Amino acid sequence: MSTPRGRRIILWRHGQTAWNLERRFQGTTDIELTEAGRGQARRAARLLASLRPHAILSSDLSRAVDTAAELVRVTGLDVTYDDALRETYAGVWQGLTHEEIIASYGDQYAAWKRGEPVRRGGGELETEVADRAAPVVLRHAEKLPADGTLVVVSHGGTIRTTIGRLLGLEPRHWESLGGLSNCCWSVVGEGLRGWRLLEHNAGTLPEPVLGDDD
Numbered sequence: 001m002s003t004p005r006g007r008r009i010i011l012w013r014h015g016q017t018a019w020n021l022e023r024r025f026q027g028t029t030d031i032e033l034t035e036a037g038r039g040q041a042r043r044a045a046r047l048l049a050s051l052r053p054h055a056i057l058s059s060d061l062s063r064a065v066d067t068a069a070e071l072v073r074v075t076g077l078d079v080t081y082d083d084a085l086r087e088t089y090a091g092v093w094q095g096l097t098h099e100e101i102i103a104s105y106g107d108q109y110a111a112w113k114r115g116e117p118v119r120r121g122g123g124e125l126e127t128e129v130a131d132r133a134a135p136v137v138l139r140h141a142e143k144l145p146a147d148g149t150l151v152v153v154s155h156g157g158t159i160r161t162t163i164g165r166l167l168g169l170e171p172r173h174w175e176s177l178g179g180l181s182n183c184c185w186s187v188v189g190e191g192l193r194g195w196r197l198l199e200h201n202a203g204t205l206p207e208p209v210l211g212d213d214d
Contacts, residue, residue, distance in 0.1 A: 006147065006191065008147075008150070008188070009150050009189075010051070011152045011162065012067070012184075012185040013156050013181070013183060013184060013185065014033070014061075014154075014155060014183070015036075015037030015039075015063065015066075015183045016037035016040060016182040016183070017032065017034060018032075018034055019031045020182060021034070022097060023097050023099075025098075025121075026063075027087050027089055027094040028088075030062050030063075031063055032066070037067075037182060040182055041071075044070075044185070045070035047204070048151060049071065049074040051149055053075060053077065053149045053151045054077075054148040055077065055140060055144065055151070056077050056151045056153065057080050057082065057136070057140050058080070058081050058085065058153040058154070059086050059158070060081040060082065060083050060085075061086055061155070064085070065081065068151075071151060082136050084133050085136065085137075085152065085154045085155075087158055088120070088124050088126065088155075088158065089124045090121040091120070091122035092121040092122060094121065094123075108120065115173070115174075126157070127171050129157065130161040130162060133162045137152055137166070156179050159186065163177055163186060163188060164177065166195040167194075167196070177200065178201065180200075180201050184203045185199070185202055186200045
């Protein structure tokens with residue numbers, strides 16, 4: 001077969017914000033999309049609409065809400081908003097640039113990058129983010145028809161931890177998934193042995209896997 005059977009979850013990161021451009025840690029701070037970010041969302045929505053999603057689930061932060069709205073425009077679907085899909089709360093790191101975080105919290109930053117459980121800025125552990133986000137995603141995926149598709153509009157860190165949890169990876173390996181560019185997405189599909197990663201940081205339509213490993 002060219003594609004796995006079963007349900008599919010598309011985890012879509014929001015479009016560009018001013019804080020993304022400034023490399024400021026956003027966390028749960030409610031930052032709006034830039035005009036470029038809205039354009040990214042419009043383009044991506046046209047592509048994702050062609051995959052005929054059955055449902056849309058979104059973080060309630062405005063950068064995700066406005067991204068999801070572009071998919072609503074071209075699909076006519078309703079959106080369910082859930083604050084469990086917000087980005088990782090990072091306490092005093094929020095609003096700081098990448099350079100400011102390294103300068104003031106270098107040891108904490110290095111420990112996080114090594115895969116150690118760290119409350120960045122006194123905020124949430126990555127496992128706590130997965131604890132709140134992954135069950136919501138799975139609950140909505142269970143409502144899909146056979147071979148149905150759910151689009152989840154969320155944030156880079158939350159998407160990575162959710163994918164890690166769905167795939168059954170140990171938390172120290174979640175960082176190996178890498179980040180998502182603005183308005184790119186990852187796709188997990190239901191296989192015979194559970195969820196599997198089909199696409200990561202994609203910005204074009206997924207292609208069938210044609211080869212000996214499928």
